[in-house]
Structure formats: structure tokens, C-alpha cells
Amino acid sequence: MFRRGPSSKSDNTKFYEILGVPKTASPEDLKKAYKKAAIKNHPDKGGDPEKFKELAQAYEVLSDPEKREIYDEYGEDALKEGMGGGGGGHDPFDIFSSFFGGGGGHPFGGGSSRGRRQRRGEDVVHPLKVSLEDLYLGTTKKLSLSRKALCSKCNGKGSKSGASSTCSGCQGSGMKVSIRQLGPGMIQQMQHPCHDCKGTGETINDRDRCTQCKGEKVVSEKKVLEVAVEKGMQHSQKITFSGQADEAPDTITGDIVFVIQQKEHPKFKRKGDDLFVEHTLSLTEALCGFQFVLTHLDKRQLLIKSSPGEVVKPGTYLNHDHPLFLLFFFFLPLVCVWLFDRFIQGDSRRGNANIPKAVHEG
Structure with a gap:
């Protein structure tokens, strides 16, 4: 993503004033200031929701080194235009929960009524x-x-109870934003999972890791x-x-x-709820009658036969046992087809020269 910096600076002191810290405040100073003010103004304790939201927005920006650099250089407008991924884009309750290590570490006990949102895993x-x-x-x-x-x-949890802590690299968000200066007023922004915590938002000391999952949380x-x-x-x-x-x-x-x-079946074909079987008859069977045994899918032996005096034509369907249909083809002497074709065309000059012996017709 590419963004061009604003032509002029905007206010770059507001967020520091909200947290009550100087522009030279260290990350630890920011944490202490946010913790104290957020607990005081939390809506669950009767605090002002708007003030609580402002505190979360200010801490979200100033606790991220890349966003803080852009804010100090260009001001709040640069964040609104997307150069630093936006300001105040996260839920203030999520920021508060991640700061205290999730619902289990909520300072009021029992967790915030909002809680941390759960994403849905892939199918x-x-x-x-x-x-x-x-x-x-x-x-x-x-x-x-x-x-x-x-x-x-x-x-x-990946560790002993309460042994995990919020990742300092991403402030518990699991994501980091990388900024590259491409030229005067031109910045490239890339978002990627935090390498320190592998995108989990938490870190675990080696001595506190679970001996069964080795800190991976899953097995x-x-x-x-x-x-x-x-x-x-x-x-x-x-x-x-x-x-x-x-x-x-x-x-x-x-x-x-x-x-x-x-899977494909060597004999039966399926169309919707119906089954089809193709069967080839000789000319004699088609004219004089036929009888054969067909093994069904359920291993039943079905006797298939024509009615007395019935002449079966090529392409005839026989609904023997719904949903089973039989489609008949014929194996005919080609001489019959050849002579019939010549008769229709009125051409019998060739006699019986080069008469083929048989044809498979359907």
C-alpha cells in the first residue's frame, strides 16, 4: 500500500495530553499512564465511555513505534489518511483486555462484559x-x-497459570506495521504477524512453558x-x-x-435418482424375443425378457424396476443396412460388391 504524506503537519501533541505524559515519555511511562487512566475511566466502573475511547486511541498509536514516529512527524491527520494504519481502529475494550492479558487478567475480576472477540477457525x-x-x-x-x-x-494457555504476558513488540495485537520511506512525503506500509509472539499477542518465558505442548498451546x-x-x-x-x-x-x-x-461404474450409469444400463441385442433377439439375467447393485438377480410378439427398436428404454431403466442397442448384419440404403437411393448397380459383414448400431 502506498500513501503520500500530508503537505503540512497537523496536531501532534493531543495524544500525549490525553495520557498526561510529555512527548519524551518512554514506553514504560506510556503503559503506566494508560493503565491508571483506563481503570479510572472504564465504563464498567462508571467512567466516561468517550474518555475511555480517547485513552485507548492515544495508547494504541503511541505504544506502536512506527505509528508514533508518523504521529510525531506528521500529526493525527497522517494517521487518519492511513499512513500508519489508522488511529483508534481497534475496539477500546479489546485494547484494554489485551493490555491486562485477556479476560483472565481483568483488573475488576471476572473479565470485562465485552470480552475478547473470537475468530472462527477454518473448515x-x-x-x-x-x-x-x-x-x-x-x-x-x-x-x-x-x-x-x-x-x-x-x-x-501454553504455560503455567498466569505466566504469559502481553507481547511488548506488538502490544498484544499480534500484528506489526512496517514503514519504509520511499521518497519525500512517500511512505510504504506493510502489515505482518509479529515475529516476537508469532501473531499470538503473548510471550512466555522458557522456564514457564508447558512441558506437554512446549508452549504451542495445542497438540x-x-x-x-x-x-x-x-x-x-x-x-x-x-x-x-x-x-x-x-x-x-x-x-x-x-x-x-x-x-x-x-466413482465410475463399469455397467450402471446414474442420472439424478435413476439408474441406466445399456444392453446390446442381436437382430434375432430384437425380432423374436430375448431373455437374460442382470445383477443389480444390491446383488439381486433380475430376469429381463421381452413380451411375446414384441419387437424392440434401437434406443428403446425399458423401465423394468424403478428407478432402473434399460437402453437397448443392436448388433445387425451390415448387409441389411447397406441394401436398405441402396434401396432408398434407387441404386442397385453395384450388386453385392464389397458388402460389409456386420455393424453395431444404436
């Missing part, structure tokens, strides 16, 4: 190849999957799912296991989704 999608027999009869498949689960020893586990493929399910239909995907702290677990992929 995990797997193709599930199923035979036509299984779709016709229905089946249940047991599938073993590997997923990430919250560590049971530390309850997904790998095997999970066996029973996937019920119901009768009549279609190609591309989805089977969903809600909340069974990878777990992560402060995250609503996504779903595991299986997408049915119907």
Missing part, C-alpha cells in the same frame, strides 16, 4: 470417494484423521469419525461434522466437511 475439507453401490444401499465409513487440539495439561491427536453415507446421496453432496476441525486458543473451531465423489 477442513476432504473428498470422499464412494462407489455407486454404497450410494444406492447406504453405508458407514470409519475415517482416521489428524488434527490440532488444545493442550489438556495447560488448557491451551496433535488422532480422531476417528464415523461418516454415514445415506441412501440416495448425490455426487458433490457434503457431510459436515460441526466443530471438529483444528482447535486453537480464542478461536471457534471450524468444521470437518466431506464432499462425496461418486
Whole structure:
């Protein structure tokens, strides 16, 4: 993203005045000033909501080295124009909660009524190849999957209770903004996960790390799912296991989704809820009658035969046992087709020269 700096400076002292600190205040001074003022003005304790919002906006900007540099150089207008990612763009309650290490470290006890928002984890999608027999009869498949689960020893905290602290590199946001000066008044801004905390917003001392998950907060586990493929399910239909995907702290677990992929069948074809079978007849069978046995998808042996005196034409459909349809093709002596063609054209001069022996017609 590219932004051009404003042609003139705007107010660059307001945020310092809101926090009650000089422009030379250190990061530690900013923390102390914000903590004291935020607790005093918190709406849950009867404080002024607008004042609480201003404090969060001021601390969000001045606690970020890149944003503070832009604010000191260009003022608040530069932040509003997006050069530093914006000022006051985060929820003031989220900033307050992250400052105190989340709901567990809330200074009033029990956590803020607003709390920290949870994002939804990604769904995990797997193709599930199923035979036509299984779709016709229905089946249940047991599938073993590997997923990430919250560590049971530390309850997904990654450390001993209360041992984690807000990352000083990103002030608990999990993201950092990099600024490059490309030229006079021209700045390039890039946002990326914080390297210090890997985007979590928290840091853990090595001695306090959970011995089971090594501070990762999650562990790998095997999970066996029973996937019920119901009768009549279609190609591309989805089977969903809600909340069974990878777990992560402060995250609503996504779903595991299986997408049915119907395998090709050597004999039967499916169209919607109907089954089709192609069968080739000889000319004698088509004219004089036929009889054969067809093995259905459920292993039933079906006797297929024509009625006495019935003449079957090419392309005829026979609805034998709904939803089963049979499509007939014929294997005819080509001489019949050749002579008939010559008869229609009124041309019999070639006699029986080069008469082919047979043709497969449908």
C-alpha cells in the first residue's frame, strides 16, 4: 500500500495530553499512564465511555513505534489518511483486555462484559470417494484423521497459570506495521504477524512453558469419525461434522466437511435418482424375443425378457424396476443396412460388391 504524506503537519501533541505524559515519555511511562487512566475511566466502573475511547486511541498509536514516529512527524491527520494504519481502529475494550492479558487478567475480576472477540477457525475439507453401490444401499465409513487440539495439561494457555504476558513488540495485537520511506512525503506500509509472539499477542518465558505442548498451546491427536453415507446421496453432496476441525486458543473451531465423489461404474450409469444400463441385442433377439439375467447393485438377480410378439427398436428404454431403466442397442448384419440404403437411393448397380459383414448400431 502506498500513501503520500500530508503537505503540512497537523496536531501532534493531543495524544500525549490525553495520557498526561510529555512527548519524551518512554514506553514504560506510556503503559503506566494508560493503565491508571483506563481503570479510572472504564465504563464498567462508571467512567466516561468517550474518555475511555480517547485513552485507548492515544495508547494504541503511541505504544506502536512506527505509528508514533508518523504521529510525531506528521500529526493525527497522517494517521487518519492511513499512513500508519489508522488511529483508534481497534475496539477500546479489546485494547484494554489485551493490555491486562485477556479476560483472565481483568483488573475488576471476572473479565470485562465485552470480552475478547473470537475468530472462527477454518473448515477442513476432504473428498470422499464412494462407489455407486454404497450410494444406492447406504453405508458407514470409519475415517482416521489428524488434527490440532488444545493442550489438556495447560488448557491451551501454553504455560503455567498466569505466566504469559502481553507481547511488548506488538502490544498484544499480534500484528506489526512496517514503514519504509520511499521518497519525500512517500511512505510504504506493510502489515505482518509479529515475529516476537508469532501473531499470538503473548510471550512466555522458557522456564514457564508447558512441558506437554512446549508452549504451542495445542497438540496433535488422532480422531476417528464415523461418516454415514445415506441412501440416495448425490455426487458433490457434503457431510459436515460441526466443530471438529483444528482447535486453537480464542478461536471457534471450524468444521470437518466431506464432499462425496461418486466413482465410475463399469455397467450402471446414474442420472439424478435413476439408474441406466445399456444392453446390446442381436437382430434375432430384437425380432423374436430375448431373455437374460442382470445383477443389480444390491446383488439381486433380475430376469429381463421381452413380451411375446414384441419387437424392440434401437434406443428403446425399458423401465423394468424403478428407478432402473434399460437402453437397448443392436448388433445387425451390415448387409441389411447397406441394401436398405441402396434401396432408398434407387441404386442397385453395384450388386453385392464389397458388402460389409456386420455393424453395431444404436
